[in-house]
Amino acid sequence: MTMATRHDLLLQALQVYSQGEIAARCGKDVRTIRRWKTDQSCPRIAEAALREMLHTSARKALAESRADFQFIDLFAGIGGIRRGFEAHGGQCVFTSEWNEFSKKTYRQNHPDADHVHEFIGDIVSFAEDAVPPHDVLLAGFPCQPFSIAGVSKKNSLGRPHGFECTTQGTLFYDVARIIDAKRPVAFLLENVKNLLSHDKGNTFRTILEVLRDELKYDVHYKVIDGQHFTPQHRERIVIVGFREETEFSFDDLRLPANGPHLASILHRTDGSEPVLPHDGERFFDPVRRKVQPKYTLTPKLWAYLQAYADKHRAAGNGFGFGLVTPASVTRTLSARYHKDGSEILLAQGEGERPRRLTPRECARLMGFPDDFVIPVSDTQAYRQFGNSVVVPVMHEVARIMTPHVKALLEEDREPASTEVLLRA
Structure with missing residues (x-):
């Protein structure tokens, strides 16, 4: 966590709370908070308090909005995946995007990223425990090469999480470690079609092994062409997973036979x-x-x-x-x-x-x-x-995912969204 990032947390908190409220929570006086803002010198000791204040704000916003579920937006780009899940009752409670230009566009079109929930830069250096509870994880993660190693061999060496060795150093690893730590009800991952054939299929095989065999999710995937919805031939693989077995099927997609010109x-x-x-x-x-x-x-x-x-x-x-x-x-x-x-x-x-x-x-x-x-x-x-993604594709995938997300939340004795509200 860099000093600049802590200062960003302070600025986000100041969008929601008064200087007096922040001072009281951090055990400081208003003059100190004003100095932190001016000098960009927010200390490490204030980080936990600022994060908790932002999480509380997000929980309050969730309660007031009566959202059906909450999600996080990783490798968010300009928010294309997010738009599909918001359209079906979801609310974003955490965003990560490293590119400064994309962050500018994202903030301009999703102002809650400035004051309702935390918006961080690089997810690689961010602790998974600091990610807020959520029901659905969304990630348009970039494809990076990584080597294959036998899970059984690593388990025999006493390594509890094989994906730490097979995928560490790749951005998929950061998705996996957050899923492992937070156990969301569902996730959606999006990538280029070539992920299927990369390294003779070994890359995708490793991803499925991690998601299915190690993280124990019910996983489905499909290549979807955006030309069903917009006049562009754009094939992308969509990977969907649920914490419990469901009746989800990509066969439920409504893909127009004749797209627009x-x-x-x-x-x-x-x-x-x-x-x-x-x-x-x-x-x-x-x-x-x-x-x-x-x-x-x-x-x-x-x-x-x-x-x-x-x-x-x-x-x-x-x-x-x-x-x-x-x-x-x-x-x-x-x-x-x-x-x-x-x-x-x-x-x-x-x-x-x-x-x-x-x-x-x-x-x-x-x-x-x-x-x-x-x-x-x-x-x-x-x-x-x-x-980016073809937004109507995300709308349609979110449409067929959402009923299963809601059903699992209803079955769960302590669904993530309820946990968040109870902790407020």
């Missing part, structure tokens, strides 16, 4: 484009009814991409740009889209150079509503949406 997310030039105060004229000129010219490729870049595609086509390779029309379904939007936009270039008419999608169009392509604020540069916005 690109026209559904493009800026409308017929005068019907909504005016978004938080966008202004950044992406679209409402007077001229045109996308801002900066999104059209320069002659130099367009010539380069065409020559690059011709070169690989002549060599028999499939590399090249992806030229689309309003009737298309696009390739997968990537975090590198800001570089040249080559995977999704929108044709603009005969004799015209194509253009990139604007960040607002990328937000729509990922299923974010138009009230989602984009407070960062175009470069950072492209990276964030390219790394």
